[in-house]
Amino acid sequence: KQEVTQIPAALSVPEGENLVLNCSFTDSAIYNLQWFRQDPGKGLTSLLLIQSSQREQTSGRLNASLDKSSGRSTLYIAASQPGDSATYLCAVKTGANNLFFGTGTRLTVIP
């Protein structure tokens, strides 16, 4: 069974700092990996989707990389802002059309 782990569970950084969130998965036979943002009590907002054939995706200050063979992905956030404070979730899609989610990293950016 696919298991997805995110480290760290919580992270607090001062505004303006660059940061990296980590995601690891046990079964490398994935079709894609997606990073989401979730604000307290709200739904999920998709940030980046990386297909299994891709190595990275970029959107604005966000860059996600994927190393399928080692079962790892990172989400890099440049020049963090207080508005980036949220929980970040990674999810992988395997053989069926459902996502396996990680445990999440709760990010706090301090003004």
Add this chain to the structure above:
Amino acid sequence: KAGVTQTPRYLIKTRGQQVTLSCSPISGHRSVSWYQQTPGQGLQFLFEYFSETQRNKGNFPGRFSGRQFSNSRSEMNVSTLELGDSALYLCASSLHQGIGYEQYFGPGTRLTVT
């Protein structure tokens, strides 16, 4: 284009009751998936519907069921509610069934069982 909508947004029920949650997918999307989010278990897949048929099911008891209508709208039902069913229930839609289609999530329904 409107996003995925879920109703109601908040719900309080008593143990032993049943509840029905509704999800309207993005216009044109035909696949609807349901997920449960709890502090202890995180986000877990419940089931997926496409063309009014359940295509995929997660590891949940039979008290959790769903259906999809011809307009792709979906409902999920939980019977004989337990305290542990308190969770945020998220619905996601995708254009079609299949691994290559991105899922778009709704705001969720917060269910509290007392």
